Amino acid sequence: MSVNSRRLHRPRTAARLLTLSAMALVMIAPFGYMVSTSFKPNQLALDWPPRLIPDPATIDNYVQAWTANDFGRYFANSAMVAVSTTVATTLLAAMAAYAFARFRFPGRDVLFWAMMLGLMVPGVVILIPQFVLARSLHLTDSLSGLVFFYVGGGIAFNTFLLRGFFEDLPHELDESMTLDGAGTLRRFVALYLPLSRPALATSAVFAFLGAWDEYSWALTTINDPAKQTLPLAIAKYQGQHATSWGLVFAASIIALVPVVLIYLVGQRHFISGLTSGAVKS
Template sequence: MKISKKAAYKGIIYLILTLGLIIVVLPMIYMLSTALKPNGALYEYPPRFFPKIKEITLENFQYILRQKKFGNNFINSIFVSTVTVAIAAVVAAAMAFCIARFRFPGRKFLFTFIMLTMIIPGTTLIVPQYELAVKLKVINKLSGLIPFYVAWVIPYSTFMIKGFVENIPRELDEATYIDGGSVFTVFFQIILPLTKPGIASVSIFNFLTAWEEFPWANTVINDDLKRTLPIAISGFFGQHQFTQWGYVFALSVLSLIPILVVFISCQRFFIEGLTAGSVKG
């Protein structure tokens, strides 16, 4: 029985995708299985990938949930990430609208400058950012995180949303102006609703950036109750000369819940973006 080239090609593609899926999923499975093990079971020999049924325990999760400071860290991360996403979405959409729709001196230079800021590594800016934070008196405050996170994600967000704005027919803007609408009417009633897929996609990126950021938060925040989750997770490493991996992975699993909620919430906008224009009424 001969196998056609097309079938062989599909088989190879499926094999590669399956291997890629295994590579991506295995660390997550290991993280969850470790979180369900007693702390001592992690060092048993020979090691086991999955715990025995009788060994499965929720003590690591119970310990995390009983700690008040971790609840505060969780709320801090939610607050910082949500505010960052909201501010960045509005500012980036407004900038993308201005650059895409209006012709003014320095427009191309402004857009080029915004793009150039994307190639600057964030860690190289920690010292000047810290000096700025000291002058603004936002050290050891959540307000010392949000403005800087917004500044980091604005360039990429503007670049992405600008592409969506440029695909919106200008005739919609002109019709709004003829009906007596202002620039703000066009922005809030035309541009924002029609760029939801773009805003949703960059919002996921922005949420992840703020949610996972470690170096700057570790530099600015010193109070345990004001720290975000990445700093809380790092606190278990080397604590009392012993890394409590069960607690680390339990907190890591809990920290994935908001990310999944954000992705699922924004998923329908991706579908709208894929199907936009496929049906003409």
């Protein structure tokens, strides 16, 4: 690289770094403020000018968030729903993606793109039809009902995610197992699932996040306080006339812990799945 090229390159690099730093600050600042406020006494939660380092700091908000309003039960409900949804969605989407990627049958493309059209419909639009269907199937006010509709809502996207990955796997491996007498199910379990761990991890992360954070459908269909999930529990901390923001932020951070852990555990596979053709159609 010549001297002139280096001189031109340095300002561009500096501009890129400044732009990325500014964008990162915009993303991180709200989370940093939430963490800081969660350690402040309620009377200092909205002090001005805001202080990033709380003084005095307290963990009372976390203690109250966990012990008040039966928070532990809601946490367990959300964990059960999210884990069940993740397992069922990933397995069913993998089977559907395997069929769309490796088999030829009449109407295959029509069925696949019909599923993709469902992704274009906002969830709020079908909220009332879903509720009518849930009531007719006796799935309202039920954690299993939440899992049923979360799985139904997540299959299309995860099928799209996994189909491209299955199509990229070498056909020679499939043919070799077929010559050895392996049937469809054995090829799927012994070949496709092990080789697709990055894509499956990506699918599992999206399925978990979708079920863990969902609020609208849970609010619509769950009335029994004992069966409510974590987003509904956090909403209870917001009063009609006043809100204990330190308590709300502490509860929100507790709810973030499983999400962060899931991402950290599957980070390597998650990034690999996104960059290895998993989102190709």
